[in-house]
Amino acid sequence: MKPSDPEQERAWRERLSSEQYQVTRCSATEAPFSGRYWNHHADGEYRCVCCGAPLFDSNSKFDSGTGWPSFTQPAHDARIAEHADRSYGMVRTEVRCASCEAHLGHVFPDGPGPDGLRYCINSAALDFEPAADSASDSPSAESA
Numbered sequence: 001m002k003p004s005d006p007e008q009e010r011a012w013r014e015r016l017s018s019e020q021y022q023v024t025r026c027s028a029t030e031a032p033f034s035g036r037y038w039n040h041h042a043d044g045e046y047r048c049v050c051c052g053a054p055l056f057d058s059n060s061k062f063d064s065g066t067g068w069p070s071f072t073q074p075a076h077d078a079r080i081a082e083h084a085d086r087s088y089g090m091v092r093t094e095v096r097c098a099s100c101e102a103h104l105g106h107v108f109p110d111g112p113g114p115d116g117l118r119y120c121i122n123s124a125a126l127d128f129e130p131a132a133d134s135a136s137d138s139p140s141a142e143s144a
């Protein structure tokens with residue numbers, strides 16, 4: 001990782017939990033089945049935990065069985081930056097937030113969707129925002 005601004009680094013440390021910091025700013029990977037979102041199925045949007053950019057939509061989330069949140073595609077291609085990652089003797093494609101360069105996870109070519117991609121993302125890099133229309137379901141349920 002390139003050296004970054006110490007002021008900015010300190011701001012991230014203050015804002016993020018240590019796990020969020022390790023994942024997003026130091027490219028760590030959370031333990032599988034440990035995160036908040038691998039088994040999370042609500043409708044809504046997954047945002048960058050660092051800068052709030054909307055990154056993935058629950059419509060493209062699928063159960064990959066890996067223990068990490070998995071998506072067939074980003075919500076907006078322009079919000080995701082992909083980089084070749086040659087660490088650990090493998091060649092993988094790293095996925096980062098295009099706005100703040102937070103490390104999110106990796107993309108693999110074995111997904112179930114039409115593009116055949118699997119975005120394998122750390123829960124610690126995401127913040128879930130429930131869909132607005134899921135709130136409108138509750139008044140009709142109460143009136144029944």
Ligand SMILES: [Zn+2]
Binds near residue numbers: 050097098
């Ligand atoms: Zn970001």
